[in-house]
Amino acid sequence: MNLALWLERTAKVHGDRPAIYRGAELTHTYAQFFRAAQGLAGALRNAGIQPGDRVALFMKNCPAYLLGFYGVWGAGAAVVPINAKLHPREAAFILNDSGAKLVLVTPDLGDELADATDLPVVDVTGQKFHTMCDDASLPVVSRDDGDLAWLFYTSGTTGRPKGVHISHGMLRATSLSYLLDCDHVSPGDAAYYAAPMSHGAGIYAPIHVAAGARHITPLSGAFDEVELCDAARDQGPLSMFLAPTMVRRLTDVAKAAGRHGDGIKTIVYGGGPMYLADIVEAVDWFGPRFVQIYGQGECPMAITALSRDEVADRAHPRWRDRLASVGRAQSVVEVQIGDAQGKALPPGEVGEIMVRGTPVMPGYWQNPEATASTIVDGWLMTGDMGFLDEECYLTLRDRSKDMIISGGTNIYPREVEEVLLTHPTVREVSVVGRPSDEWGEDVVAFVVLSAGARLDEAALDAHCLSQIARFKRPKAYYALPELPKNNYGKVLKTELRARLTS
16 A cells, blocks of 8 residues: 555545645645645656666755655655765665666755766656646555555665665554554644654654644754654644654753753653653653664564553653563564574573564665565564563664674673763763773774763762673773764664774
């Protein structure tokens, strides 16, 4: 089933409902949203775009992003959303690899991209795009569940990004799992797109379309803490996806301003490690507004979830353990922990996290070798390490490539990071392995200090030794003004390791 049918159904029954806002300005009702999307679909077909073709979106968050999604899907084609923070040459690689036929852009990105590609580039703020949206409306093209809807390119921190085949059926399963495992969506709610729509934030658009909820893209086109708080106050209730680093920043700014997030209904967080100290502080300040999800591009937003009640619970005797986990398997997947051969391990033992179910990708785009090593006997081998407890809560350790082996013993950086983050002088931290002739690897920590603090290695050592085994404590500490991160806010441990060998 084509996901664009959800928009059509909402528009036919609730066409007068407000649909899309740019800041506080209403740009489309649902009837206007569907009409513009299907006009765009007709224009794309007239331009030679066929079912199964790819159309790229290289844009900051804006109302046209939603028109692009549904116009492309309505034409039977697939979207290739490209993170707006990528360099034009990086974007050009994705355009070439995906075989995209056309790219929709915001003007700030399109000028440079035009020099890097020969593809037709359409500025979504220009007259040509508006004319396309006014084209003769095309009936939604029928698509099967396995047909490509979204070609998602991995962040590529260890090499060229790979295209993940995300089908209509995968997105529908993820959307329905949102209702079962994350949050209810009401017509009066608003999806607020602070995080990139090329990523998790955009994947949550379909379920809000199906519910007839509002969609708000910020005037800034990006994440701005004050803008978000103002929008929540004036246009709430808002629901949104934020990366853990965004939650950390929002908490800092809100506390400094004395704002408690009035109008924020739900913040779904994921996409990287949320440290226990950070989420405890966020819940203490904002209250029970948080839901955690764990997913990957290869199983988008749909591996595990930790409910609002579980995130906020402080009465359960094991609440800290639960809060340090990423929750339990979502309703549409199976999760198990496997050894090096993929054999299931018992509760409490650390191994590779394996997932199978409807939201799992069929494979990487035109990359059978990578697919064969990642999808094994129907299981997605995530490359993440973790363990399940007796109640089936999943706790992450680290990516398998990030595990430190020192003196033959496995050390999981996240465990050390969690401890260091409870020290008052540490604002952010990333732990990696440093090559050692004696031990193979030494544990070292890169820290971002709190305002006005000085690096006190002896104090950090003592803090670690009070909570973890001596062999796990860092052998060295390096203070940085900020940690290197990719375009999705994930810390680039590869870059930190490179600093140690340069």
